[in-house]
Amino acid sequence: SVAEMTRSMAYHPEIQHAIADIVIELEGMIAHADRIAEDWTNVVDHGDMWPAKLVAAKYHCVEGAFSAVDRAMDVSGGRGMFKGDELERLYRDARCGRFHPANAMTVHEVVGKSALGVLGEAGPRWG
Numbered sequence: 001s002v003a004e005m006t007r008s009m010a011y012h013p014e015i016q017h018a019i020a021d022i023v024i025e026l027e028g029m030i031a032h033a034d035r036i037a038e039d040w041t042n043v044v045d046h047g048d049m050w051p052a053k054l055v056a057a058k059y060h061c062v063e064g065a066f067s068a069v070d071r072a073m074d075v076s077g078g079r080g081m082f083k084g085d086e087l088e089r090l091y092r093d094a095r096c097g098r099f100h101p102a103n104a105m106t107v108h109e110v111v112g113k114s115a116l117g118v119l120g121e122a123g124p125r126w127g
Contacts, residue, residue, distance in 0.1 A: 018075045022068045029064040032057050052114035059107040062097035069094045 009015045036057040039046065046053055069090045073080040080087030102110065113119035 015075055018071050022071050025064045025068050025071075029061045032060050048117075048119065049114055051119065052111045055102045055107045055110050058102065059104065062094070062100075063104075065090075065097060066094040 036053055039053070069087065073087050073091060076087055079085055080091070082088060098104065109125070110119060
């Protein structure tokens with residue numbers, strides 16, 4: 001027989017685990033965005049690494065938001081996919097963030113080239 005549920009799903013260990021994953025993801029995103037905003041506001045000299053720092057923060061926050069919303073939809077079940085549900089809107093917003101500039105390919109190019117000291121050099125971008 002199926003056990004009767006007498007308590008909120010908040011007591012289910014896998015729900016707790018999923019929510020913890022979301023909170024941990026958000027904490028990292030917030031810290032990263034706050035750090036970059038604070039450095040920008042305080043005119044911190046990151047030199048040639050500024051482009052990489054900016055696009056990396058955008059990438060981290062967008063990917064984290066997508067992951068968090070995806071996980072929240074797993075927890076909430078199917079209703080999160082229907083128009084009018086807040087999760088459906090959040091999912092669309094998070095998904096759209098992936099193709100707004102700079103997209104993942106450009107982010108990795110800028111961060112990689114910056115780390116290697118070749119961002120902005122003349123010549124073909126690849127090859």
